[in-house]
Amino acid sequence: MLIALFAGDGIGPEIVAQAKRVLDALAIPGISYEEGLVGGAAYKAVGHPLPPETLALAKRADAILFGAVGDPDCDALERHLRPEQAILGLRKELGLFSNLRPAKVFPELADASALKKEVASAIDLLIVRETNGDVYFGEKGFRTTADGLREGYDIMSYNEAEVRRIAHAGFLAARARRGKLCSVDKANVLETSQLWRDVVIEVSADYPDVQLSHMYVDNAAMQLVRNPGQFDVIVTGNLFGDILSDQASMCVGSIGMLASATMNEGRQGLYEPIHGSAPDIAGQGKANPLATVLSAAMMLRYSLGLSAEADRIEAAVARALANGARSADLGGTMSTVEMGDAVLSAL
Amino acid sequence: MLIALFAGDGIGPEIVAQAKRVLDALAIPGISYEEGLVGGAAYKAVGHPLPPETLALAKRADAILFGAVGDPDCDALERHLRPEQAILGLRKELGLFSNLRPAKVFPELADASALKKEVASAIDLLIVRETNGDVYFGEKGFRTTADGLREGYDIMSYNEAEVRRIAHAGFLAARARRGKLCSVDKANVLETSQLWRDVVIEVSADYPDVQLSHMYVDNAAMQLVRNPGQFDVIVTGNLFGDILSDQASMCVGSIGMLASATMNEGRQGLYEPIHGSAPDIAGQGKANPLATVLSAAMMLRYSLGLSAEADRIEAAVARALANGARSADLGGTMSTVEMGDAVLSAL
Numbered sequence: 001m002l003i004a005l006f007a008g009d010g011i012g013p014e015i016v017a018q019a020k021r022v023l024d025a026l027a028i029p030g031i032s033y034e035e036g037l038v039g040g041a042a043y044k045a046v047g048h049p050l051p052p053e054t055l056a057l058a059k060r061a062d063a064i065l066f067g068a069v070g071d072p073d074c075d076a077l078e079r080h081l082r083p084e085q086a087i088l089g090l091r092k093e094l095g096l097f098s099n100l101r102p103a104k105v106f107p108e109l110a111d112a113s114a115l116k117k118e119v120a121s122a123i124d125l126l127i128v129r130e131t132n133g134d135v136y137f138g139e140k141g142f143r144t145t146a147d148g149l150r151e152g153y154d155i156m157s158y159n160e161a162e163v164r165r166i167a168h169a170g171f172l173a174a175r176a177r178r179g180k181l182c183s184v185d186k187a188n189v190l191e192t193s194q195l196w197r198d199v200v201i202e203v204s205a206d207y208p209d210v211q212l213s214h215m216y217v218d219n220a221a222m223q224l225v226r227n228p229g230q231f232d233v234i235v236t237g238n239l240f241g242d243i244l245s246d247q248a249s250m251c252v253g254s255i256g257m258l259a260s261a262t263m264n265e266g267r268q269g270l271y272e273p274i275h276g277s278a279p280d281i282a283g284q285g286k287a288n289p290l291a292t293v294l295s296a297a298m299m300l301r302y303s304l305g306l307s308a309e310a311d312r313i314e315a316a317v318a319r320a321l322a323n324g325a326r327s328a329d330l331g332g333t334m335s336t337v338e339m340g341d342a343v344l345s346a347l
Numbered sequence: 348m349l350i351a352l353f354a355g356d357g358i359g360p361e362i363v364a365q366a367k368r369v370l371d372a373l374a375i376p377g378i379s380y381e382e383g384l385v386g387g388a389a390y391k392a393v394g395h396p397l398p399p400e401t402l403a404l405a406k407r408a409d410a411i412l413f414g415a416v417g418d419p420d421c422d423a424l425e426r427h428l429r430p431e432q433a434i435l436g437l438r439k440e441l442g443l444f445s446n447l448r449p450a451k452v453f454p455e456l457a458d459a460s461a462l463k464k465e466v467a468s469a470i471d472l473l474i475v476r477e478t479n480g481d482v483y484f485g486e487k488g489f490r491t492t493a494d495g496l497r498e499g500y501d502i503m504s505y506n507e508a509e510v511r512r513i514a515h516a517g518f519l520a521a522r523a524r525r526g527k528l529c530s531v532d533k534a535n536v537l538e539t540s541q542l543w544r545d546v547v548i549e550v551s552a553d554y555p556d557v558q559l560s561h562m563y564v565d566n567a568a569m570q571l572v573r574n575p576g577q578f579d580v581i582v583t584g585n586l587f588g589d590i591l592s593d594q595a596s597m598c599v600g601s602i603g604m605l606a607s608a609t610m611n612e613g614r615q616g617l618y619e620p621i622h623g624s625a626p627d628i629a630g631q632g633k634a635n636p637l638a639t640v641l642s643a644a645m646m647l648r649y650s651l652g653l654s655a656e657a658d659r660i661e662a663a664v665a666r667a668l669a670n671g672a673r674s675a676d677l678g679g680t681m682s683t684v685e686m687g688d689a690v691l692s693a694l
């Protein structure tokens with residue numbers, strides 16, 4: 001079993017290092033690791049955010065443990081050379097279309113949310129976000145209008161096959177949880193959303209046991225603040241999922257706690273914390289590594305079939321929190337390494 | 348001075364009626380009112396959500412007081428006949444491009460927010476949303492892919508003139524407030540956003556006194572939960588503004604309290620509550636009319652130059668709340684009419 005380790009930019013190397021320590025402590029037989037360059041770090045080293053060797057390693061690997069990409073030094077580069085192209089390229093080239101972002105409050109952290117404790121404690125939802133299509137991957141560019149004005153454009157689209165496979169992922173996830181699926185779109189304005197809604201309704205015929213509802217994205221953003229406890233599984237497109245999942249993560253308290261998995265049609269997956277590269281605190285040993293540690297647990301469970309080991313990691317994180325482990329984002333003073341230590345000693 | 352009254356669908360007629368009572372109580376000399384049909388109500392009466400007479404009245408009027416549009420009965424209609432086309436059509440046909448959505452907590456309602464009181468109390472922000480362009484108004488439709496699949500598409504775009512005029516609106520608003528402007532985009536993925544960011548930076552040269560920052564929309568959705576007090580003015584495109592302004596409104600406590608103005612390049616404006624037509628409670632006399640009453644106040648201030656009268660309405664609303672006026676959305680039991688009564692007696 002080969003794991004590709006892509007640490008990336010900013011705090012990426014620090015947090016992936018702690019997740020690797022936790023994986024090492026499990027001493028899983030037959031597992032091996034290979035590191036690869038991605039993002040701004042790869043651009044600076046070899047001139048491209050997703051070098052061919054990295055892509056080849058990703059394709060060969062059973063799973064990818066990913067840190068974060070994003071580097072302000074690279075903001076002025078042409079789009080295809082920017083760090084973000086690494087994650088977008090991996091999602092596309094490996095067909096990683098189903099991004100699973102669970103949001104649940106750790107009881108120990110219920111006070112950390114900006115939401116009232118009773119509102120935050122009720123959160124137990126999963127966002128299933130499509131990550132191979134939408135306005136992210138349509139034709140885009142600059143052009144000049146008839147009046148000689150500069151114009152930027154991006155084509156948003158979804159076809160029925162793309163919607164169908166993510167809809168199935170959403171219904172299956174809902175069936176494995178509390179049986180409620182909310183599909184989020186903007187069908188009152190967008191034809192892309194209308195097609196999305198039509199196809200989700202078609203697919204629902206296969207899942208009579210799942211209760212389907214539809215919500216406009218503006219209302220969903222509102223409801224995620226007002227009463228996030230109402231949601232079980234949310235299925236949505238790439239752009240709306242980007243926005244809503246970051247919002248949901250903050251409702252939970254700290255974005256430093258949330259893991260994600262992005263799966264293709266097989267068992268291959270990319271596992272990464274929801275948070276970004278946080279250039280402002282990079283290299284200071286302050287970042288919270290728990291989202292990456294929890295991403296490693298998801299990796300063991302979904303791509304390697306090692307549920308017992310995944311459970312052990314998750315239990316160790318919960319115990320570390322119960323023992324008082326708190327990095328700065330959680331209102332504490334522990335360093336990245338000390339947070340890793342706390343998980344290791346709880347293992 | 349002619350005011351067009353467009354009540355629309357759902358709770359629209361109930362809430363506009365209360366705003367009209369408040370306006371009548373001010374007995375403003377030289378003001379006249381004309382009603383027009385919009386939305387699903389217009390479709391049902393005359394076959395179109397924005398009939399020519401309504402549009403002509405809108406163009407003739409100094410200002411429009413708008414209730415809400417949206418009617419589930421109309422969901423299956425062709426897009427150009429749906430209720431939403433009334434508001435989209437009015438924004439476009441009258442050049443109403445600058446949508447101002449202030450969000451501020453009434454001290455009496457600080458407990459109503461799902462956010463902790465100390466987080467909610469710090470909110471005092473204004474979202475300046477562009478409403479004439481973006482993916483809302485680009486070419487859109489259904490097509491068949493090369494593989495014979497159904498596909499929905501919508502073209503997102505902004506040209507430099509569109510961005511420039513809303514950027515000026517944002518900078519001017521910031522200058523009149525606390526001097527901070529945050530431009531929200533997704534420039535790490537979208538070329539439309541890259542053009543947006545480039546032009547906002549160009550325009551910033553005219554406003555050295557305003558402190559400009561940029562934020563990705565996913566991060567903005569997160570920050571609006573984590574620490575909404577950090578924002579003064581947010582300027583953003585049509586789609587992101589739709590999502591973020593609804594989210595912000597809920598951070599304030601109830602979407603039933605928030606007013607908005609949408610201005611063109613002159614003084615003409617459309618004034619409407621941020622909330623929708625709420626078909627689930629329509630006709631039950633339960634809706635909170637205060638967002639519409641406050642929209643009427645914005646109308647007096649911005650389109651009619653009647654600041655003193657606007658102040659009077661706003662003070663009356665604050666007094667009504669202080670006296671305990673609470674509709675269901677605010678945790679109380681008062682009816683729509685009783686809420687109107689409470690404002691009138693406070694006037």
Ligand SMILES: CC(C)[C@H](C(=O)O)[C@@H](O)C(=O)O
Pocket residue numbers: 069070084087088242535536565
């Ligand atoms: C880095 C960026 C391109 C990416 C996205 O928008 O998908 C990130 O925000 C995410 O959510 O994974």
Ligand SMILES: CC(C)[C@H](C(=O)O)[C@@H](O)C(=O)O
Pocket residue numbers: 188189218416417431434435589
């Ligand atoms: C009704 C709908 C088309 C509209 C929009 O998306 O602009 C509404 O949500 C709003 O925010 O005014």
